[in-house]
Amino acid sequence: xxxxxxxxxxTKVYKDITAVDNLNLEIYDGELFALxxxxxxxxxxxxxxxxxxxxxxxxxxxxxxSSILKDEDKIKEVIDVSMQETAIARKLTVEENIDFYAKLSxxxxxxxxxxxxxxxxxxxxxxxxxxxxxxxxGGWQRKLSIALALVSKPKILFLDEPTLGxxxxxxxxxxxxxxxxxxxxxxxxxxxxxxxxxxxxxxxxIMKDGKLLFVGKKEELFEKTGKNNVEDAFIEIVSGGExx
Amino acid sequence: MKQSLSRIFxxxxxxxxxxxxxPLSLIFTLAMPLFMEILFYLLFHKLTAQFEMKYLAPGIVVxxxxxxxxxxxxxxxxxxSTSFLTRLYVSKTKSFEFIFGYxxxxxxxxxxxxxxxxxxxGIIDASIFSISMIYAILLSLVTSLFFxxxxxxxxxxxxxxxxxxxxxxxxxxxxxxxxxxxPIEGLGEGMINFMNCLPFRNATLLIQNTxxxxxxxxxxxxxxxxxxxxxxxxxxxxxxxxxxxxxxxx
Numbered sequence: 035x036x037x038x039x040x041x042x043x044x045t046k047v048y049k050d051i052t053a054v055d056n057l058n059l060e061i062y063d064g065e066l067f068a069l070x071x072x073x074x075x076x077x078x079x080x081x082x083x084x085x086x087x088x089x090x091x092x093x094x095x096x097x098x099x100s101s102i103l104k105d106e107d108k109i110k111e112v113i114d115v116s117m118q119e120t121a122i123a124r125k126l127t128v129e130e131n132i133d134f135y136a137k138l139s140x141x142x143x144x145x146x147x148x149x150x151x152x153x154x155x156x157x158x159x160x161x162x163x164x165x166x167x168x169x170x171x172g173g174w175q176r177k178l179s180i181a182l183a184l185v186s187k188p189k190i191l192f193l194d195e196p197t198l199g200x201x202x203x204x205x206x207x208x209x210x211x212x213x214x215x216x217x218x219x220x221x222x223x224x225x226x227x228x229x230x231x232x233x234x235x236x237x238x239x240i241m242k243d244g245k246l247l248f249v250g251k252k253e254e255l256f257e258k259t260g261k262n263n264v265e266d267a268f269i270e271i272v273s274g275g276e277x278x
Numbered sequence: 279m280k281q282s283l284s285r286i287f288x289x290x291x292x293x294x295x296x297x298x299x300x301p302l303s304l305i306f307t308l309a310m311p312l313f314m315e316i317l318f319y320l321l322f323h324k325l326t327a328q329f330e331m332k333y334l335a336p337g338i339v340v341x342x343x344x345x346x347x348x349x350x351x352x353x354x355x356x357x358x359s360t361s362f363l364t365r366l367y368v369s370k371t372k373s374f375e376f377i378f379g380y381x382x383x384x385x386x387x388x389x390x391x392x393x394x395x396x397x398x399x400g401i402i403d404a405s406i407f408s409i410s411m412i413y414a415i416l417l418s419l420v421t422s423l424f425f426x427x428x429x430x431x432x433x434x435x436x437x438x439x440x441x442x443x444x445x446x447x448x449x450x451x452x453x454x455x456x457x458x459x460x461p462i463e464g465l466g467e468g469m470i471n472f473m474n475c476l477p478f479r480n481a482t483l484l485i486q487n488t489x490x491x492x493x494x495x496x497x498x499x500x501x502x503x504x505x506x507x508x509x510x511x512x513x514x515x516x517x518x519x520x521x522x523x524x525x526x527x528x
Contacts, residue, residue: 085368089526107370115368119361123292125299130292137288138369140281166299186369 036063038190038220039084043093046079046244053079055244056093061237063189066212066221068235070228070268076244077224078118081192084222085115097190114188118195120179124168128159128178131167132185139186149185157181157211173204177211184215191215193223197230209233228265238264242272285371289379294386296353303349307391311342315395319402328461332406335399336414336485337458342391343422343481344452346384347429348445354380354433355441358524373522377514380433381426388422389415406489414489421481421506425452427513434520456482477509 039061046054054076061067069077082088084095086106094101100108123131132153136146154160157177162170167178176196183191196212197205205227212234215221225231231238231252238255240248248255248271256262259270297303315338322329357363366376392415400407428448436444453459455478462470473479480502487498 087364087367110368110370113368115365117361117364119359121361121365123296123362124356124360125296126292130295134288134292138285138366138371140284140370182365 035065037061037096038063038065039095039097039222041080041084041093041095044080044083044090044095045092046076046083046088047091052244054083054090057244057246059239059246059249061220061222063220064217065236066216066223066234067237067239068231069222069224069239069241070226070231070264071224071241072226072272074243075241077241078194079244080241081115081194081222081224085113085192086110087115112189113192114183114186114190115192116180116183116194116196118198120172120175122167122175122179122182125166127164127166128170129163131178131182132159135182135185149187153181153184156184156214171204173200173207176200176204177208180208180211188219190220190222193221195224195226197225197227205230228263228268232264240268240271247271281370282372282375285375286378286382289371289375290383293353293380293383297349297383297387300349306345307342307349307387308394311338311345311391312394312398314338314341315398316402319399326461328458331399331403332490333458333486335396335406336418336489337456337482338395338399339392339414339418340421340456340478340482340485341452341458342395343388343418343425344449346388346422347425347432347448348442350380350384350426350429351431351433351436351441351445352438354430355436355438358433359438367525373518373525377430377518377521380430381423384422384426384429385419388419392418408489410489410491414485417488418485420503420510421484424477424481424506424510424513427510427517431513431517431520434517434524451476452478452481455479458482475505477506480505 037060041057041059044054044057045052057080069080071077079088083090084097084102086102086109090102094103097109098112102109123134126134132150133146136149141149154163159178159181162174167175170178180193180196193212197208200208209230212221212223223234235252237249237251239246248258252264255264255267259267261267261270315334318329319331319334323331323334327333396411396415400411425448432441432444455473455476457473457479462473484499484502484506487502492498
């Protein structure tokens, strides 16, 4: 399996807090990798460093052999990101948002049309296409925000807490959409919803205090901890079993 | 270069739509200054020369530009708080393209403001129509750059919640320190010198003098222009540095 991301001793220190501590990890092309951790574990900082939004204090990561330290422009050609907060142009319609991102990523009119049709179909956006983004429900806004991350046709998609704050129906709908993306690109998803990681991921990484405590398939996680669901296994790893 | 221009144009189009679709921005940048122009003329033009249309219309043009700072700032602050800018930082868009995208999106709005306030002023008092009005309109695009720069700077450093309050300082500064709403002759020499060192009064004087005739080219035109441009350049340099810093911090 080809390596999409190779992280080598990646560290980020903010003043006296080490947000990410000597992280080493390999993520394969086409897999959905879920990064789990409680608040402050270092998940978002890791994503920000990989997405070239924050410079690491030390260490490096290679994204399809391009360094996040030296090849920022090359990396920007193959990645996109959907952060925790909804990232949409609020006063533009759904269609205008798609057009805006497609044009900004340099797509020709023909390409843009093709991209738009695919995005509208995949995310079932046709019924809200002419609606102003600010007038959509929270679930639809988040869906649009994720859809926009795909407009640039990334090879690697970072999804930071994609379902945070959504109701259960909106969350399940987004799961369905994310599931449909599996295999088409490499997806790195951070979440603190254990059932989300269980339902969607090929492999799981568990972080605590900036350190990676476990990497593997869920079956390996269950085997290691002796538990039969991700939540119990996560608690076992993070708290050393004290909370079970 | 071609790609940069294309990205600036795309950002500009989006920013214009965002601003024009906010009814509040239309009220504050067009409707309210227009109302003030008509009201103050009707109430006071016979009492003091300050409110004769030849002084009031250029003054209102610059006063309305101070609201531009608020709306540019608000747009950037909201873009930052919603992660909209974070997403764009992952694209190939460069910091100067963002700055130009925001700045240039305001220029057509400023142009409409100037034409509207001069045109309505001219309808009320036809004596102000002259070729100088066209020069004043063109020059108002230059003075607007100072307020656009302030808006970009405030939007970069302030939060969505604080931007309204902090921008109102700029609006109050333009109101009080431009001397357009009251005769400044009664003020102390120190205060007048202070006002003459700031861009607010100079921006107003520049448009008023261009409109009404320049007697002393250096004092009536060149000096106010230099002062306004100097502040504009400094504000833009600081805004670009801060914007770049925020981009890296993200």
